[in-house]
Amino acid sequence: MPEPAPGVLRGLGISPGRAAGRVHTMAGPPLLPAPVPVADTDAETARAVRGLESAAGELAARAQGAADPTAREILEAQAMIAADPMLRESVEQRVAAGSDAAHAIDAACAEQREALLAVGGYIAERASDLDDVRNRAVAAVLGLPMPGLPSPGHPFILAAGDLAPADTVNLDPGVVLALVTEKGGPTSHTAILARALGIPAVVACPGILSVADGTWASVDGDAGEVRTGIDERTAADVERAARADRDRLASSTGPGRTADGHPVKLLLNIGSAADVPAGSPGEGVGLFRSEFLFLDRRTAPSHEEQTRAYEDVLRAFPDAAVVVRTLDAGTDKPLPFLGLPEEHNPALGVRGLRVARRSPEVLDAQLDALAEAARASGASPWVMAPMVTTAGEAADFARRARVRGITHVGAMVEVPAAALHADRLLAELDFLSIGTNDLSQYTFAADRQHGELADLLDPWQPALLQLIERCAEAGRAAGKPVGVCGEAAADPLLATVLVGLGVTSLSMSARSVPAVRDALARHSLGQCREHARLALTAADPGAARAAVREAAAA
Amino acid sequence: MPERTVTVASRSGLHARPAKIFVQAVARQGTAVRIRVGDGKPVPANSMLAVLSLGAGHGAEVTLDADGPGAEEVLDALADLLSRDLDAEEASDA
Numbered sequence: 001m002p003e004p005a006p007g008v009l010r011g012l013g014i015s016p017g018r019a020a021g022r023v024h025t026m027a028g029p030p031l032l033p034a035p036v037p038v039a040d041t042d043a044e045t046a047r048a049v050r051g052l053e054s055a056a057g058e059l060a061a062r063a064q065g066a067a068d069p070t071a072r073e074i075l076e077a078q079a080m081i082a083a084d085p086m087l088r089e090s091v092e093q094r095v096a097a098g099s100d101a102a103h104a105i106d107a108a109c110a111e112q113r114e115a116l117l118a119v120g121g122y123i124a125e126r127a128s129d130l131d132d133v134r135n136r137a138v139a140a141v142l143g144l145p146m147p148g149l150p151s152p153g154h155p156f157i158l159a160a161g162d163l164a165p166a167d168t169v170n171l172d173p174g175v176v177l178a179l180v181t182e183k184g185g186p187t188s189h190t191a192i193l194a195r196a197l198g199i200p201a202v203v204a205c206p207g208i209l210s211v212a213d214g215t216w217a218s219v220d221g222d223a224g225e226v227r228t229g230i231d232e233r234t235a236a237d238v239e240r241a242a243r244a245d246r247d248r249l250a251s252s253t254g255p256g257r258t259a260d261g262h263p264v265k266l267l268l269n270i271g272s273a274a275d276v277p278a279g280s281p282g283e284g285v286g287l288f289r290s291e292f293l294f295l296d297r298r299t300a301p302s303h304e305e306q307t308r309a310y311e312d313v314l315r316a317f318p319d320a321a322v323v324v325r326t327l328d329a330g331t332d333k334p335l336p337f338l339g340l341p342e343e344h345n346p347a348l349g350v351r352g353l354r355v356a357r358r359s360p361e362v363l364d365a366q367l368d369a370l371a372e373a374a375r376a377s378g379a380s381p382w383v384m385a386p387m388v389t390t391a392g393e394a395a396d397f398a399r400r401a402r403v404r405g406i407t408h409v410g411a412m413v414e415v416p417a418a419a420l421h422a423d424r425l426l427a428e429l430d431f432l433s434i435g436t437n438d439l440s441q442y443t444f445a446a447d448r449q450h451g452e453l454a455d456l457l458d459p460w461q462p463a464l465l466q467l468i469e470r471c472a473e474a475g476r477a478a479g480k481p482v483g484v485c486g487e488a489a490a491d492p493l494l495a496t497v498l499v500g501l502g503v504t505s506l507s508m509s510a511r512s513v514p515a516v517r518d519a520l521a522r523h524s525l526g527q528c529r530e531h532a533r534l535a536l537t538a539a540d541p542g543a544a545r546a547a548v549r550e551a552a553a554a
Numbered sequence: 555m556p557e558r559t560v561t562v563a564s565r566s567g568l569h570a571r572p573a574k575i576f577v578q579a580v581a582r583q584g585t586a587v588r589i590r591v592g593d594g595k596p597v598p599a600n601s602m603l604a605v606l607s608l609g610a611g612h613g614a615e616v617t618l619d620a621d622g623p624g625a626e627e628v629l630d631a632l633a634d635l636l637s638r639d640l641d642a643e644e645a646s647d648a
Contacts, residue, residue, distance in 0.1 A: 077574050077602065086601040112603050119609035122569050126606055 011205025013224030185454020284320030286507020352387025436486025472502030500532030
């Protein structure tokens with residue numbers, strides 16, 4: 001077979017590193033062709049049944065291979081639905097009545113789906129299982145590729161239009177070498193997932209869906225480049241070099257510092273004590289999201305339960321700072337027990353610290369538990385509130401925390417007003433932590449989930465960097481720490497810019513720490529400041545990235 | 555026709571894991587078993603979709619029926635299964 005012509009596809013590199021392997025595309029749901037008249041009902045019935053059986057077989061095989069027990073349970077249940085006698089009977093009846101196999105499966109699944117939805121509650125949630133069964137069985141009948149994650153039986157580069165969380169629950173990081181999507185942006189699910197897994201990724205990469213399955217390619221997650229049609233030997237060379245890079249990064253240890261010794265704390269973003277890896281690479285926790293305690297609950301967690309959870313995290317880092325963010329919920333991240341009404345525009349509504357306007361007791365209970373956990377563990381947590389907007393809010397939060405004996409009180413900077421008044425906030429507080437994802441959303445008036453506006457949410461946007469600079473300057477003037485805990489901190493090249501702007505700590509997922517540590521170690525503080533100047537004065541994110549990359553390579 | 559009426563003991567009701575275990579157990583018996591909630595319409599117990607559609611929550615009273623040789627033993631075994639908290643039996647089919 002002749003090798004396809006080599007080509008270069010360009011996109012946005014949003015998770016660093018290189019990888020090479022064969023490309024396999026995640027197929028979308030099959031489209032139903034126009035109904036076909038059926039001549040041989042028996043043969044068509046057999047075809048429809050084979051479609052269901054093949055969906056059941058594929059799902060059962062996936063269940064067998066699933067590492068995560070929850071994922072396995074879901075897949076087993078889906079396999080049983082595909083093999084369900086009632087579903088099969090309904091399909092057979094429809095074929096007998098003249099429908100072709102694909103339409104019979106589609107209609108039978110739709111009918112069962114409605115039945116489950118009609119039950120409501122938890123059962124209604126299983127309706128999506130029927131969509132999956134339907135898509136697989138229809139694809140099998142039509143001879144189309146199976147929708148969902150490919151399983152070619154060897155490591156591969158996953159290509160997709162875009163990836164939703166549901167697509168990736170079963171993604172095995174041992175098998176997926178890199179992610180490349182046609183859509184998506186720096187804060188899309190693909191980007192966050194890739195960085196969490198520590199695999200290279202390129203998003204907003206037009207043309208990737210035209211690459212045939214099985215094509216050899218290399219992915220450069222720093223440059224945002226995909227080379228297709230390389231030969232197998234080149235792929236092996238790239239993989240070898242990438243492995244050497246990873247080994248070198250993995251062996252790097254110690255605190256974060258620039259080449260000339262300027263210290264920059266490298267901290268971890270975690271959701272619970274379970275997220276802290278053994279031999280943790282960070283110097284503490286820069287963002288402990290306390291939401292997990294509150295999710296899926298009809299009533300607030302007890303004082304004891306909260307205290308225990310905070311204590312677990314504080315004890316995991318006996319000699320390091322742990323920054324705890326108080327409950328970040330609201331109408332955009334609804335929590336049943338808060339009983340918040342639906343809002344027309346949740347991102348601009350009652351969320352973060354604003355929830356305390358309605359339910360101050362939830363915040364007070366959390367601060368009580370944090371204070372007790374601090375006393376019990378002998379640690380001194382840094383406690384910050386999300387979505388602080390004004391100095392008045394900062395002062396109120398600080399008072400509530402300090403009266404309970406919490407000594408380090410801070411705020412997330414996610415709202416432009418807070419960044420503009422960083423100096424006034426710091427007059428009330430001990431530290432600031434910039435959440436770049438939300439700060440982008442609010443500065444550029446662009447929804448974080450909006451695929452078409454991904455360019456506006458690029459953390460390299462000069463206007464965003466200017467707000468970060470303003471915060472860092474306020475910190476320097478007050479002699480107080482200002483960190484970054486958004487996805488921006490995990491981008492090694494951007495990390496040098498942030499340090500140049502005056503940021504004193506960077507918080508990220510554990511996987512991202514080695515590459516960021518390495519990038520800082522290769523640049524002096526003076527070089528970081530030059531990177532910052534180049535990025536601030538660039539016309540747009542692309543130009544900022546290019547200018548800093550060129551300076552870093554020089 | 556022999557019947558057994560039993561209260562669903564699983565915390566999540568006849569849903570998710572408990573439903574899966576129950577339907578698998580029915581399928582293994584090879585006897586046609588039906589299940590209904592209260593005085594509702596009986597549905598085939600070997601169908602996951604039918605069992606889910608019952609919407610039988612924790613504490614719901616369900617009635618099983620079956621016919622033919624061995625029906626009594628089959629119903630005893632299945633009734634026993636439903637009267638246990640299958641959510642708690644994590645390792646049973648691991």
